[in-house]
Amino acid sequence: MALSTNGNIDIDMLPEHVKNQKKVQIVDEKGHITPSMEEIEKAYIHWILVQHGFQKQKAAEVLGIGRSTLDRKIEKYGLDNF
Secondary structure: OOOOOOOOOOHHHOOHHHHOOOOOOOOOOOOOOOOOHHHHHHHHHHHHHHHOOOOHHHHHHHHOOOHHHHHHHHHHHOHHHO
16 A cells, blocks of 8 residues: 555555565376475475565564574575565
8 A cells, every 4th residue: 555646556566576476386287296395395485485575584483493594495495586
């Protein structure tokens, strides 16, 4: 609402990382597979980041890890491209 002059929020007003979110796929088209712990962790971290507007400090608190640990995991999983 803060960006709006008419009381409406248009998609063009949203940040790029919200408009162009990459989907994290943990099951392939071949059928059900058991994802690895790394795949599950990557998907969960990404989901938490999205839920908290990519506020890393808040995401780290929710995950129960330190901010520097979260930064390392974001880099490891390539989640910093959002």
